[in-house]
Amino acid sequence: MTIGGLTPGAPALLVLEDGRSFRGESMGAQGETFGEAVFATGMSGYQETLTDPSYHRQVVVATAPHIGNTGWNDEDDESSRIWVAGYVVRDVSRVRSNWRSDRDLPSELARQGVVGITGIDTRALTRHLRERGVMRVGISTVDLDPASLRAKVLQQPSMAGADLVGDVTTSHEVIVPPAGERRFTVAAVDLGIKDMTPHRMAERGIEVHVLPASVSFEDLRSLRPDGVFFSNGPGDPAAATASVDLLRQVLDDGMPFFGICFGNQLFGRALGFPTYKLKYGHRGINQPVMDRTTRKVEITAHNHGFAVDAPRDEVIDTPWGAATVSHVCLNDDVVEGLELHDADGELVAFSVQYHPEAAAGPHDSAYLFDRFTDMLAHRAGKDA
Template identity: 80%
Template structure:
């Protein structure tokens, strides 16, 4: 089925990095200009979920897989209400879309949402450049084809470090996702840029999820009498997220179980007294190896982050709530991939991971973390330990009610 991209006259496009490196290609998606931070994602599938992930707000994503667009675009796999990437860079845009759920082409969807793309450039060379020099500002244009002039525009755009972007992506008003089947728990989920599959995974486990704006106060949150609090993924520099950090400290003071992912891991680290820092080029893709330091097991994970927590890997840190320690690390570079807070009896009080256990798109190795959250809330409700410290064991056969459509197809 022709996409339409190859049926019209191709328009030249230019990509310029802030260090002056430039690439010429052809336009797809919308015409115009786009600016943001150039990052690369190593996933070979799941581009629809990537493009609609709010964590990619103000980033220009480079696909390292050379062939993109072959499954088109459907109406089921979006992770939010819109495309959030500032621009999209691919090597080879598929000439056909072939999937039984495809409603339109990737090119059509980017054009309809005003997202600028560039194709037919050497994405391998671009990715190697970003690995060597680090993520940096970038511009894509179909209207300014002079590299020097486009470079001047790129250098006027804000850097990702120091950017507070949560207000751009959070809900404007609270929403409720009912539990699937019998309601077991109530969770207050703070939307810092949440993906749709995350509350879905909780609802599948009997959790009524109250999605709350990032501006929610502790008093507003506690009126819900939640059994647990969840902080989502999100864009920007965690060092700017002072209000969410203060809210989380209030949650910990109240003794409410906490689970955070991605940005929620970084805010948890700050709440515990650790710092954060910007990674050279970040972790983005659905094939990142992570080691659980307690069990020694390795999970293949989906990730999207450019910042990390600065915490000691070899010893716990005393806090006013209990002992905080690093629970997971990335096997590629020893970056902190998880934190946990325990009491003196080693019972789990709160925990977080830097990756995406909702797996949309991605592997399902980490789905057990939602069960761990249920276990921590159950133990708090019962007022006693469960013999495992509130840690659900990693069991590959453990129930995972629903897989994302992308994962079922690939």
């Protein structure tokens, strides 16, 4: 008997690259999948997680033990498809009970061809990843031999050095109109953008031009934007050299800049800071971050496996002005934001490592879109 996309009792196997294995039941599509095993600590918002392009080529382990009770709807997707390579939950709900739900989670996973596994000890798996670090993984419903599946896992590419932006970026320009009167125009470079991000800018009177990651500086500049935005996205920022070059041209031109997540990492590299791979990363909607500008602590949404290596308490001179670390994670002191001030001390560019658009929450960081709007208004006043 099949309930949605879940066939109770159908065996499935998960094997990590170091040989640790877990047996459970199939959830979603039949077959096998491979990726980087990561864990996400959010207790809700699984639909937004699964459709976040930043999770491309990653197998997501939900640390919350019960997933799927609100089903799946057609309004909360953050992109046009599910991007995770696979999904791992301890207990998948067999009943969906939210009035907005259109279908159940296993059915949607199956419809989109996503292989998942349920009925395993996700706490043990998460502790294993915390101790040893994220690693390659395979999930299969067709090859239930751990040694055989592990051999396939070891053939998979590492996330380090992976250039994945081309897989997730838009193929053409998309214009998101402002809500109400247009105040500003922003060129948003799509490195794996979530749908909520241009919506948050549109709420503030910004006309957003979502552009392919391959856009040339000349084509971007021809839009005569008031500012430039770099989005979140998957992969190793060290491999995205073309995007870093584009950002340096933006800074050379003096256009106001705002970046989030992958955009923060590229901003750091453009300023001359290296990036590095975190042991197990930050993923979830409950990460504490301090805004060093205001000293306020925000609960924030994260999805990153790489970070910027910048000095916390120094002002670094760059060709475009003085760069400083603006935000830090209170769990591990990882850099979570950068600011750039010109020779007059004015803010001309900034970025954060987390997601202020906050789908599916929290909303502590929505003020950052206001900060960007204020920066655009200040620049427009100077040019007037």
